[in-house]
Amino acid sequence: MRFTGIDRIARRPAAALASAAALTVLTALCGCTVQPTAADGKNRSPVHIEVPSARPPATPASGGGPTKATPAPAAPSAPAPSRTTTSPPAPAPPPPPAPPSPAPRVLWSRGDTGPDVRELQARLRQVAWLFDGPTGTYGELTEEAVKGFQGKRGLPRTGRTDTVTWQRLVGMTHEPGKWELYLMGGQPAAAPDPRCLTGRVLCIDKTSRTLRWMIDGRTVSTMAVRFGAQYTPTREGAFQVYWKSRHHVSTLYDSPMPYAMFFSGGQAVHYSADFAARGYAGGSHGCVNVRDETAVAALFAQVRTGDKVVVSR
Numbered sequence: 001m002r003f004t005g006i007d008r009i010a011r012r013p014a015a016a017l018a019s020a021a022a023l024t025v026l027t028a029l030c031g032c033t034v035q036p037t038a039a040d041g042k043n044r045s046p047v048h049i050e051v052p053s054a055r056p057p058a059t060p061a062s063g064g065g066p067t068k069a070t071p072a073p074a075a076p077s078a079p080a081p082s083r084t085t086t087s088p089p090a091p092a093p094p095p096p097p098a099p100p101s102p103a104p105r106v107l108w109s110r111g112d113t114g115p116d117v118r119e120l121q122a123r124l125r126q127v128a129w130l131f132d133g134p135t136g137t138y139g140e141l142t143e144e145a146v147k148g149f150q151g152k153r154g155l156p157r158t159g160r161t162d163t164v165t166w167q168r169l170v171g172m173t174h175e176p177g178k179w180e181l182y183l184m185g186g187q188p189a190a191a192p193d194p195r196c197l198t199g200r201v202l203c204i205d206k207t208s209r210t211l212r213w214m215i216d217g218r219t220v221s222t223m224a225v226r227f228g229a230q231y232t233p234t235r236e237g238a239f240q241v242y243w244k245s246r247h248h249v250s251t252l253y254d255s256p257m258p259y260a261m262f263f264s265g266g267q268a269v270h271y272s273a274d275f276a277a278r279g280y281a282g283g284s285h286g287c288v289n290v291r292d293e294t295a296v297a298a299l300f301a302q303v304r305t306g307d308k309v310v311v312s313r
Contacts, residue, residue, distance in 0.1 A: 104162035112138040115181075120161055122176035123169050124149065132279035134181055135224055137292065141277065189222050193312045195238055201308040202241070202261070202269060204288055206234070211269070211288065213299055220302070223295045226275045228267075229283035239263040239309040244300065253285055258293075259300040263309040271296045 108117055113136055121134035121142055130145040143159040151157045153168055161169075182188075189210040196203035196214050203212040206227060213220045227234040241261050248260040248270070260270040272289035274282055279291075288311075290296040 104164040106160045106162045107166055108138050109160040110138050110140070110143045117142070118181050119176060120166070120169070121145075122180045123173040125180070126173045126176070127169070131281055132277075135279075135291065139276070141279075189219070192217075192219075193310050195308070195310045195312075199308055200304070201310055202263075202303065204269075204309065204311045206236070206311070206313045211290070213302070221295060221299065223290055223292050223299075225269075226272065226280060226282075226284060226289040226291070228286035232283075232285045234284070234286050234288060234311060235264050235267060236311045236313060237264075239311070241303055241305055241307045241309060244303070244305060246300065250285075257287070259290075259296045261300065261303055261309075269296075269299075269309070 108120060115136065117138045118134040118136040120138075121130055121132070121136075124130035124142070124145045125134070127149065129149045130142065132141045146161055146165065147157045147159045149169065150159075150165055155165055155168070188208070189212050190205045190208040192203045192212055192214060193205070195201070196212065197217040199216065201212075201214045203214050204210075204225065205212075209225055209227075211223050211225045213222075241263050243260075243262040245260045245262070245268075246258065248257040248268075249255070250257055250266075252266065256273070257268060257270040260268040262268040267286045267288070269288040269290065271293050272284065272287075272291065275284075275289040275291040276293070290299075
């Protein structure tokens with residue numbers, strides 16, 4: 001059956017309504033955007049429906065146009081200094097206490113002998129605390145001189161020469177020379193007189209102020225001696241011991257002469273307490289005085305009557 005123009009015209013609105021309804025439903029279901037385009041004339045172009053697809057997140061294109069740079073995280077800033085009150089520095093700790101000084105050490109005391117004692121005595125003579133010697137033997141006179149020196153300087157009066165006493169004395173004196181060390185006798189004995197080289201001999205030298213006790217040219221002992229004064233000199237020459245008297249007392253001068261060994265009239269070798277006390281400040285009446293009682297006692301025990309005595313200068 002053929003339709004007429006009227007029929008075609010009648011059917012178009014119905015078809016258009018059906019198409020519009022279908023598009024409305026499709027748009028509601030898919031969320032599409034319908035963009036109808038109109039054409040000149042009577043025909044209309046088909047409806048174009050765009051269905052959105054899921055898109056990945058945009059990334060900056062390499063080598064493309066300028067992109068918006070993502071700002072770098074800001075570096076943490078230093079905290080602002082707090083306003084605090086500055087306190088003064090703590091005081092430095094005190095230095096550790098100095099170690100205590102060692103106690104003075106005793107160098108020499110009564111009974112000691114030797115060259116060091118002789119130097120001590122020579123220095124004591126320089127400051128007028130000792131008028132004796134030097135003898136090289138630390139006896140009573142030296143002990144008393146040391147006590148006096150210590151007391152004058154505020155040191156303990158021990159009479160012993162310790163390191164403090166010695167340093168104080170050295171600071172006040174000069175080093176004694178040979179003449180000062182042996183000025184008052186006791187210096188090394190001179191070479192023995194040729195007459196002393198044989199037999200048993202008391203070999204006495206006025207120059208060195210010494211007595212050697214010799215047996216067959218060998219020196220057994222040596223000791224300091226003192227001689228007669230100007231008007232009572234000791235005789236020189238070769239003699240013999242003719243008498244020994246252990247506790248002798250001079251009948252002429254009423255003075256003790258212990259350990260006396262007589263060799264020329266009233267002249268003898270014997271111990272002298274005055275020599276021990278005053279040194280060479282005095283003199284004898286012609287005898288040969290010995291100041292060391294221990295030494296002369298040993299000599300008295302060895303010497304025999306008849307032994308030679310040689311007094312030379």
